[in-house]
Amino acid sequence: MSQSPIEAAWQHCPWGMAVISADGSVSAFNAAYGEHLCLSRDDLLGKSEADLDALTAPLPQEYRRVEVLRDDVRAIHFLGDASGTEVNAKHLANIAEMLREPMASVYGFAELLLTQNYDEDTRRDLTAMLLEQVEAMSNIINQEFDSHKWGAPAAVPQLPTPLTQPDPGESR
Amino acid sequence: MKRVLIVDDHSSIRKMIRLALSNRFALEEAGNADVAYAQILAERPDGIVLDVMMPGSMNGFQLCERIKRDRALALMHVVLITACGQIEDQELGRAVGADAYFVKPFSPLALARHLGEALRIGPDGRAA
Structure with missing residues (x-):
């Protein structure tokens, strides 16, 4: 069965999108969103907004949250490549x-x-x-x-040896 | 003795705060907001030192908002401690009703002084 234009746009949009349902959990997301987070459908569906905040916070991608005034949708999270x-x-x-x-x-x-x-x-x-x-x-x-x-040269680790304290008894 | 709950997912931060507060307050600890909320309902501490970014279904902002919206809990003194040092983060802390906002790194002794003043407890743990 062919996709509707809306479904095609949803699936192929380069911005990741996740729908937050009225109960505050992820009810749907598009392919780009899963790719940005490197998570599968089972891993993402049902996660809370706080979980999403924790997952997206370390990412370099631009993140936006749009409040949606509908009974079945609380918000949409957008995740995309920024400049x-x-x-x-x-x-x-x-x-x-x-x-x-x-x-x-x-x-x-x-x-x-x-x-x-x-x-x-x-x-x-x-x-x-x-x-x-x-x-x-x-x-x-x-x-x-x-x-x-x-894009910079790799840094040399600055701590060459394990950090251990000398045993006071060994100093004699 | 007044009771303070320390909520942070980093055990080293909890230990540091415990050392700074232990001679003034009776202390409890939690490693995330969900466990903390259960303890708050059961123990009703006088003060809460609450980290913002933590794993689980709630972050510190959300737990603070839940406490301050509940009439039975709203008088608890909530101090947010956070690595989020942006102005908008502090404004969010104010918006959810936090009583104070300490940005990491912070002085544990200043935190102890703040809680002592807020809960009217002297350096010896007695009512000031």
């Missing part, structure tokens, strides 16, 4: 958000270590967590600024 400048700006904003998480731990643990009187075990534990978070930041930078995403 290079827009992609880079959005990608940079995403990287900033990703870095803020480990940075928050580094800032917080450093402040606590500086101002509070913890016992030696707690200080060692916090210092180890600090180093873990610095390593997480380094990994984000290495992954997000690789040559595939930015």
Whole structure:
């Protein structure tokens, strides 16, 4: 059976489109939307809007949400290729958000270590967590600024050895 | 002792906040908004430190809105902590009724001071 013009436009539109039903879950999406997210029909149908926000947030594609005033449709999510400048700006904003998480731990643990009187075990534990978070930041930078995403030469990993603390007993 | 629920999917952030608040408040933790909502209904904490971007059916904005729209829960003091540092994100936080908005990275001691003032608790954990 041949497609209607509306069905053909829906299926072949380069913008990804997902329909959010009145209950807040994905009730339909076109081929481009699934391709942008690299997810199958079973993976996407029924997901909540919060799930979609989490899935689309790291993507460099331009994202829009349009509220729809219908009983059976709450909104339509659009996902498409933006210009290079827009992609880079959005990608940079995403990287900033990703870095803020480990940075928050580094800032917080450093402040606590500086101002509070913890016992030696707690200080060692916090210092180890600090180093873990610095390593997480380094990994984000290495992954997000690789040559595939930015067209730049690949970066050399900055942390050449595992971050471990010396055993106090070994220093003698 | 006043009770505070810490909601964040990063265990290191929860631990950091726990260390900063533990001498003033009784603390509970949740790793996502769905678990947090169940705890809020059951435990009725006085304050909630709530991350925004988390896995699950709700993000922090949506949970905050749900709390503030419920008369039985609306007086809980909600502090959003988030990696979303854009002006529009802060405006959204205000729109859903958050009482305060801390952008990561933030000072855990400043968070403790803020909650102490908001819940009228001194540095020793007693009513100020």
